[in-house]
Amino acid sequence: MILAMRKIYPVFCVVLMSIGLAGVAAAIPPGQAPLTVSSDEMRKLLTFVEAPTYPPSELAAGTTATVVLNVVVDSTGRVESSTATSGPDNFADSAVKAVKHWTYKPYLVNGTAVEVQTVVTVNFCPGK
Numbered sequence: 001m002i003l004a005m006r007k008i009y010p011v012f013c014v015v016l017m018s019i020g021l022a023g024v025a026a027a028i029p030p031g032q033a034p035l036t037v038s039s040d041e042m043r044k045l046l047t048f049v050e051a052p053t054y055p056p057s058e059l060a061a062g063t064t065a066t067v068v069l070n071v072v073v074d075s076t077g078r079v080e081s082s083t084a085t086s087g088p089d090n091f092a093d094s095a096v097k098a099v100k101h102w103t104y105k106p107y108l109v110n111g112t113a114v115e116v117q118t119v120v121t122v123n124f125c126p127g128k
Contacts, residue, residue, distance in 0.1 A: 034072050034115040037107055042118045045104040047077065052098035054124055055090045065091040065124045069099055075113040077104040082120075095122040 058065070067087030072080045082099040084092035099120055106113035 034117040035107070035109065037116040037118050039118050039120065042073070042104060042107070042116070045077070045107060046102065047105055048101070048103040050098045050101040052091075052094040052122060052124070054126070055094065058090065058124070059126055062126050063124075064126065067092045067095040067122045067124070069095060069120045069122065070117065071099060071102075071120050072115065072117045073104050073107065074115050075106055077106045077113075079103070080115070087122075091122075091124050098122075 055063075065088050068085045070081075070083045070085055072082075074080045079100050079102050082096045084096055087095070099122070107116045108114070
């Protein structure tokens with residue numbers, strides 16, 4: 001899926017970084033923090049990816065940047081929150097806005113869809 005996206009959106013690429021636990025098999029009681037799921041697992045569940053807008057002045061200058069986001073995905077697969085933890089502000093704003101439109105298949109634990117958190121890394125790389 002990521003390779004196809006690169007052909008459609010040639011000015012950025014996405015790397016979903018692995019953190020946390022891959023496939024935890026315990027249900028989350030209501031009111032508890034979201035389950036941390038590896039980005040490898042979440043990448044398999046991506047159904048829609050919106051490309052961030054490359055800041056025009058940075059694109060013209062050929063500037064590259066990496067933005068790391070903490071992302072919470074609700075039990076329906078919609079991004080509930082996306083927060084930049086690193087990266088230049090002008091790139092981070094664009095990445096946060098785009099990732100909020102991403103959708104996933106729901107993450108299932110014992111057959112029940114649960115809220116999860118993961119890390120998404122957006123690499124802005126002109127001409128790639």
